Structures are given as structure tokens and as C-alpha cells.
Amino acid sequence: MKTAVQRLTKTEQLNFLLTNRLPRRWLTLFMGWFSQIESPLLAKLSIAxxxxxxxxxxxQDAKKQNFNSLGECFTRELKDGLRPIDMAANIVTSPCDAIVGACGRIEGNKVFQAKGFPYELSELIPDVRIAHKYRNGSFVTLRLKSSMYHRFHAPINCQVKQVNYISGDTWNVNPIALKRVEKLFCKNERAVIELKLDTSPNLNNPHSSITLVPVAAILVASMKFNFLRQTLNLRYRGANVIPCDAQFNKGDEMGYFQHGSTIIVFATPDYQLCPGIEQGRPIKMGEALLNICPEPRDTQTSSASVVA
Known part of the structure; x- marks a missing residue:
């Protein structure tokens, strides 16, 4: 047993060194260039x-089986009907296919990326007005593996009025790195997308709110939103706060990562995790993620129960 533990530790250490101690920015830029080369033969070999x-x-779940580039494979669309959407008004669905990471209640303003590795809401979300909404709320970290479907969708009927893009590093966001790099999500490239609810699904709280924070990573630092002209990546040099006016029904596609990464979902205290949402569970886009609490929670004194 001791040998197995030691072997696992060495494997984790090797993984961390290979994916984080290399020149992350240049490797990410190279991968961005390589994945866009249009050559069906090169794409086929790379996919193999x-x-x-x-x-x-x-x-076999993709709409097309042959790709002109590796990037086209990364951002593939799925065949129709493979991701049923839970349309219940009190349900917030998963915006993407993912593995559930740390999740649960937010302790005041404290969120956990992994056990013993907390960060403050304001360190991840620079807009104080938005960050304050989620005090004692709920959060779910959704990790998209490189092999997964990379498109993300609206988890609820909503509007998006702006995207706040924060430039940063490209640390790997796998569980190994999350247990070693403090405040990793707060260091990486990311975007803050506040979802304006047309009508609050919770009659007890007209200020219900959901915010998505897509976080980029090594090989991945490129996020494309269908409602923005710009592609947000390491080469982007425009404004950080990008105004827009986009309307979504639950399940509508919002954009995609060009490789795979993480989306953190934040909800106001009137929401709770759906039964069965726990660390390590695979989840599909459209499945129930959060629901409205049967009774309003005290936003100032709510006790925390974080899985990390």
C-alpha cells in the first residue's frame, strides 16, 4: 500500500512538472497555432x-467525423438530441459537460478550489458589486477534460449585458495543480459573465442571480463567445469590460473553449446544489445542477458546507 501511494505521488509530481514548469505561455501560443492548421491528414494523425x-x-457523438484541423475537432458540435435540457423553472442546469470539482456553500466570501486552498470571491471576480451578491451563496467548479465536448450553454433563461475579461497566467487546472498552486483560478486568464434573469424563478427573492466564470488554462487560453466579435486569448489587447446585448433561453449555446478548461458557477444564497452533485461526479450539459431552496437562507449567517 505504501508503495502504491509513493508511486501515485511521483506520478502526480511528474504530471505537475510537465504541465506547469514548461514555458506555459509559449506552449499555449504554439498549441493555438498548431490546432488551427488546416490539413485533414495532420488533423487525423493528431487525433489518433x-x-x-x-x-x-x-x-461518434459528433455531427461530423472528419475534421480539417485539430481545433475543429476540439470545438466539435454534437448530434442533435444527445443533451436533453432540464426545463424546470426552479432548476439551473450544467452549462457544459464536466467533472464536478470543489462545490458547496460559500463561507462568507471564501470559496475553495481544493481542500485547504481557499480564495476570496473578490480575488476571482474584480467587480465588487457582482462578488458581493454571492456571499454565503453556492458554487460549483466544473472541469472540462480535453476529450470532452467543449461548448457551453445557458444554464437558465437570461440576458448578458457585458463580459469582464481578466488577463492572467495559464496554469494547468487539473486536480493535481489545484492541490499545489494557491489561488490558481485567481491567477489564470478568465472571464466573468453575470447572467441577468428576465424574471426571477424564485418569488421569495427577486434578486436571484447566477454568474459564470470560465477559466482558461495551459494549451487552452482561448475563449470564444458567440455574442462577441472578439476571441479572448493571450493575444487579445482590447478593453477588459466588453459591453454586449445577448438574450438566451436555457440550453442555447453561448460559446466554447478551444481545448478544455473550467467553468465556475456562482449562485445567490436562495439556490442549493441538487441532490447527487458532489466532487468527482461526471455531469452532462443540461442536467440539473442547482435548484431553489425550499426556504430562503439567511444571506448573512448561512452556515457553510463545502466539498473540497
């Missing part, structure tokens, strides 16, 4: 190599 390391890559 990728499948050697990603046994759960399910290309």
Missing part, C-alpha cells in the same frame, strides 16, 4: 495520437 491518451474521446 490524442486518442492514445484519452480513452473517453467519443467522436
Amino acid at each position: 495520437v490524442w486518442q492514445c491518451f484519452a480513452e473517453d474521446l467519443r467522436l
